[in-house]
Amino acid sequence: MRRAILCMVALALVGATGPSAHAAVTPDYSVHYTFDGPTLLADVSGHGHDLTPVSRHGGSYLTVPHDGGSALVFPPPCHLEPCPKIALRAVPADDLNPGSRPIRFGASVRLDPDETTKGENVLQKGYSASGSQWKLQIDGAEGKPSCVFVDDRRRAIHLALSSVSVADGKWHALECRRAGSQVTVLVDGVRRGGMTIPADLSVDNRIPLSVGGKGSFSNNDQFQGALDDVWVTIGQ
Secondary structure, X not given: OHXXXXXXXXXXXXXXXXXXXXXXXXXXXXXXXXXXXXXXXXXXXXXXXXXXXXXXXXXOOEEEEEOOEEEEEOOOOOOOOOOXXXXXXXXXXXXXXXXXXXXXXXXXXXXXXXXXXOEEEEEEEEOOOOOOEEEEEEEOOOOEEEEEEEOOOOOXXXXXXXXXXXXXXXXXXXXXXXXXXXXXXXXXXXXXXXXXXXXXXXXXXXXXXXXXXXXOOOOOOOOOOXXXXXXXXXXX
């Protein structure tokens, strides 16, 4: 029922425009998506990393009001293939490869208890099986956020898992921080997990930045809740 109500509200809002505090250019970010204003998928950091949807089997997003602007709602859980798939992708860009430099990235999410799966990708660049990767995801039935880093030379997956769930139907601000050998997971500004990684771990690939899933293929780790205020900062 909640999903049906959200969809009706969202359909009424698709295409709506208007001023928003979030629409201002934010050059301190390497990339920043607020999903507000006339161009929902624009990178408001001013660096030109606008998003383009890739989808399959009718996968699409809707919009709902959030924090004076709008947020995106991704497809609900689906247990019988073919399921709707959608991800939002930016053209591959070298300036989103941190190498071994400090990087922070995050998003605001809302996820209901019945919207969890074994893995939902919020924001990522790269894949763990090839190349290299940094990623924010929400893991398992409990809905705990995690930060993932994979080196471009060594295949080990380094995963820092939050001690708390965010699958409670409320909005939460998630953040991953990497500085040298330290990775930290923050939920609503509070440290909820962390780990040590090799200080020389480097993420450098030619894979698109992706929001809401890996892509539109079957095993895309589809995000299934609401998403807003996606951002990345590198070198700070």
